[in-house]
Amino acid sequence: MSGEKSWEPGSALKNNIFISCAFPLPSFAERKQLWELCLKNSEHSSGETDLEDLEDLEDLAARFKLSGGHIVDAVCTARGFAAARSSGKSAISREDLYRACRNRSSRKLDSLARKINPRRKWQDIVLPPAVKEQLGEICAFVRHKETVYSEWGFDKKLSIGKGLNILFAGPSGTGKTLAAEIIAGEVGLDLYKIDLSGIVSKYIGETEKNLKKIFGEAETGNAILFFDEADALFGKRSEVKDSHDRYANIEVNYLLQQMEEHEGIIILASNYKKNLDDAFLRRLQFAVEFPIPDEASRREIWTGMFPEKAPLGEDLDFNFLSKFKLTGGNIKNIALLSAVLAADGSGTIGMNEALRTLKREFQKMGKICTPADFGDYYELVK
Ligand SMILES: Nc1ncnc2c1ncn2[C@@H]1O[C@H](COP(=O)(O)OP(=O)(O)OP(=O)(O)O)[C@@H](O)[C@H]1O
Ligand SMILES: [Mg+2]
Structure with a gap:
């Protein structure tokens, strides 16, 4: 019985009959059956799972190419996750199973x-x-x-x-x-x-x-x-x-x-x-x-970039900031650095902080801040 590689005895077994039987990795349909079986067994021994519909099993079988042994292991691991979550026996959730599959399948890639x-x-x-x-x-x-x-x-x-x-x-x-x-x-x-x-x-x-x-x-x-x-x-x-x-x-x-x-x-x-x-x-x-964002997209990126707890100043003008041709990556850099400046100084993220860091980002890109672009705010970026 062979797994990954077949084996031929050659003349070593010349007086015996040799039949080779390969055990390949289970197919999609077989994996689906294996999941069903293993989860059912696990139900008998330790409470139930909340995976009722077949679609979830199909999903697992489709996404992870595991052998029967791996599937048994994954169900055991998932049971552990479920127990740890609620300090006792509890139903295995979909997330537990996914986590267990990922855990077992990618150790070597690390x-x-x-x-x-x-x-x-x-x-x-x-x-x-x-x-x-x-x-x-x-x-x-x-x-x-x-x-x-x-x-x-x-x-x-x-x-x-x-x-x-x-x-x-x-x-x-x-x-x-x-x-x-x-x-x-x-x-x-x-x-x-x-x-x-x-x-x-x-x-x-x-x-x-x-x-x-x-x-x-x-x-x-x-x-x-x-x-x-x-x-x-x-x-x-x-x-x-x-x-x-x-x-x-x-x-x-x-x-x-x-x-x-x-x-x-x-x-x-x-x-x-x-x-x-x-x-x-x-x-x-x-x-x-992936295109460079237009003005409307930039506005959306700007407003989405600051977490809820960030202390935004009243004067922070996203409409104005969205005018500048920047990528999401630039905006992320500016948002982060202006938050650091705010934490170090005034305590709120306002136009002062945003434009100072925008100037830095412009310098990195080799762009110049002109009075025409910045208007009333030019003083802050000079
Ligand atoms: N379209 C976008 N929407 C929202 N945020 C974005 C967008 N593009 C970039 N960002 C922000 O900028 C950061 C950096 O972007 P990301 O690393 O995905 O860029 P990239 O295209 O992979 O760049 P590179 O080619 O330099 O690797 C993201 O983590 C995200 O915070
Ligand atoms: Mg990248």
């Missing part, structure tokens, strides 16, 4: 990539409706891909390319990382940010090895892989001029192949879509463009 804990939600991001709709479609894809592939039989039409490859393109600070975080939170998967500097090695063949480890872990680890600044790795394949070029191309080709075969979810973030190799673009199911 050493290869950085985990981002999703904290923010849809209401924290300001984007044009069309872009938000596209992000919603991505979530729907994750939720229903197993149903469509396994139950509706689309997987028989595709031998590879069953994963989900997504590109987020747009200028710095427009919310790409934030959107990835929100999606991960929404679909209940872990998000791992791949640190490219730790992966790309100057030693020939090492980069492939590192990537192989990551893709392997992510597949069984049921996590979303987030390649920030993808251009560094996924840039255009160069023409071969010397042996180094040749190896760089091998790395890119290897990556393309991995992306195609990987069955999990990959998000690539890039500041310049134009730099990406055509072969990558062809392998994407979604390409989402």
Whole structure:
């Protein structure tokens, strides 16, 4: 009976009959049954769960590729979470099960990539409706891909390319990382940010090895892989001029192949879509463009940026501040620094603090504050 790899005895067993029987990871339908069974057993032994409808089980089976043993473990862990929550026996909630699955599935990835804990939600991001709709479609894809592939039989039409490859393109600070975080939170998967500097090695063949480890872990680890600044790795394949070029191309080709075969979810973030190799673009199911926010969006970002408890001054004029062409990232920096200045000085965040920090942000970007832009407030930014 074999698991991950098959084994042939060759001539060692020539006087005996040898029959090989492979035990693959359970399919979507089998996982669903396993969840049902394990949760039912757990009910008999220790109270009930509040997962009545089948849809929740389908969700679990779709999102986490676990073996039967893993599912049993996850239910035990979830029971522990439920007990800890209410200091006694209590029903296992949906959240307990998700947490238990994530816990058990992604331990090894921690050493290869950085985990981002999703904290923010849809209401924290300001984007044009069309872009938000596209992000919603991505979530729907994750939720229903197993149903469509396994139950509706689309997987028989595709031998590879069953994963989900997504590109987020747009200028710095427009919310790409934030959107990835929100999606991960929404679909209940872990998000791992791949640190490219730790992966790309100057030693020939090492980069492939590192990537192989990551893709392997992510597949069984049921996590979303987030390649920030993808251009560094996924840039255009160069023409071969010397042996180094040749190896760089091998790395890119290897990556393309991995992306195609990987069955999990990959998000690539890039500041310049134009730099990406055509072969990558062809392998994407979604390409989402993050625009620089317009004045109305900027206003919404400004007002959403300050927490409820922040002491805002009466004079803080969001209409005025929204006039300046800034990204969400700039606005976040300004909001934070002006809060620090307020804590250090007057105690309230007013125009004085906001404009002083806006000036700093302008300086970073190499922009100049002109009297025409700032009008009556010019004194504060001079
Ligand atoms: N569209 C937006 N709506 C609300 N907040 C935003 C938006 N864009 C950016 N922000 C704020 O700016 C911060 C930085 O944005 P984020 O890290 O997502 O940018 P990015 O597109 O990933 O940039 P980079 O390309 O530099 O990595 C966010 O954490 C958030 O607070
Ligand atoms: Mg980012």
